[in-house]
Amino acid sequence: MPPFRAGVWILAPAAGALAGLLYGLVFEIEPLVSAIRGAFIGAPVLLYERGVLMRRWRDLIRRTATPVFGVATVATYVAMIVLGNAAAGTVLHHGFGYMADARVAMRMTETGFAYALGISALATFVLRVRDLMGPRVFASLLVGRYHRAITEERIFLFLDVAGSTRFAEEHGDLAAQTWLGAIFNALALPVRRSQGSIDDYIGDMALVSWSMDRGVRDAACLECVFDFLRIVEADAERWIDRFGQVPTFRAALHCGPVVTAEIGLERRKIAYFGDTLNTTSRLEGLAKELGAGIVVSGDLLDRLTHLPGHIHVSDLGVRALRGRKEPLRIAAVRTLRTVKAAS
Structure with missing residues (x-):
């Protein structure tokens, strides 16, 4: 297990929240909502890429051919996006009274999912290039x-x-x-x-x-x-x-x-x-x-x-x-x- 580094646990949700705020700014979504969704979706992805979460799985797929790596990584990101959005919706509903129905709060719009997946796919490509060249x-x-x-x-x-x-x-x-x-x-x-x-x-x-x-x-x-x-x-x-x-x-x-x-x-x-x-x-x-x-x-x-x-x-x-x-x-x-x- 990698050594605990407080900085990673702070920067990961902060970076996710910033990405969420950018999305909210473009699509005119309430800043609190977009920031919380961004933090819950982005943090797991960034922690995964830093080797903090699911390190063995990450190391396994990094050894595969680039097409397999791409598909497996995007699939992993999709799972994290769905679960992260559900967690964010739960927090927004129970913690901030966002939407009357928790199930509605946990739903993700097609645009939001496409945005999160697009950012994740771009990150996959960049990180694969980084792996090929060396960090x-x-x-x-x-x-x-x-x-x-x-x-x-x-x-x-x-x-x-x-x-x-x-x-x-x-x-x-x-x-x-x-x-x-x-x-x-x-x-x-x-x-x-x-x-x-x-x-x-x-x-x-x-x-x-x-x-x-x-x-x-x-x-x-x-x-x-x-x-x-x-x-x-x-x-x-x-x-x-x-x-x-x-x-x-x-x-x-x-x-x-x-x-x-x-x-x-x-x-x-x-x-x-x-x-x-x-x-x-x-x-x-x-x-x-x-x-x-x-x-x-x-x-x-x-x-x-x-x-x-x-x-x-x-x-x-x-x-x-x-x-x-x-x-x-x-x-x-x-x-x-x-x-x-x-x-």
Whole structure:
């Protein structure tokens, strides 16, 4: 269950009430009536999209193809609209004496239903685009944050699925893709919890990043990796039943300055340029050579001033990295809690 956030419970009905007031303004409906109906209809939809209500159902349909996602989401919205309107009518009748008959107060006009459904369908489309692009990329493109290239400090995680080539040889490319898809689906929640961003998938590797302040806060970037490994381990039986094995991983984390910019015309993307990203890639390769499950650069460790007690750091010394002039101090990290990482 997502952590309780009072702000979401305040903003959701407020946004719904504003949408209702807009409808009332256009169709000359009493403000109190339109605001209450908007709040009761809009709040459940917004709370659902924020993962507060019906999270398991929401996560399930988000994994489906876009047509199935659209139909299932709109159907969910319709149910919420009908129930929300009925609740609003009950409150208006019993709380404010609106209409003499409660059943009449609970009815919804065709125009009102079409308005609510239209707004919901538009929200479905926008949110699906956001899912395809990634929340951070979507928001950044909307506000034009990286329309002009900027230099910023970020933390990067290269998370590589171990044994994917062997899995593909044994089960075929289609089965391997299904396996990788399930793994990366499992990664989404830990990244969201840590306020990171999945920026790209490159074969069997996921590229995750954080702004410096979010990533170092409570060692969120490391906690994301361990959170992910715990989720996978807790579902070990399901992985074995479905794929015949529990996936294992290698992870490398590093931080530093990068140039971030929008690129492309037909298909826009936010891309990173600089040595920091290349170093993280080389670090992941070194982890494989050393047989280490999770490696972290000294640069990042120096920023993580308050490591949680369950994280243990083993110094691996200063190592030369291919393509980099200066050697880099690195360390292996593990958690004292039970997780499984590649070796």
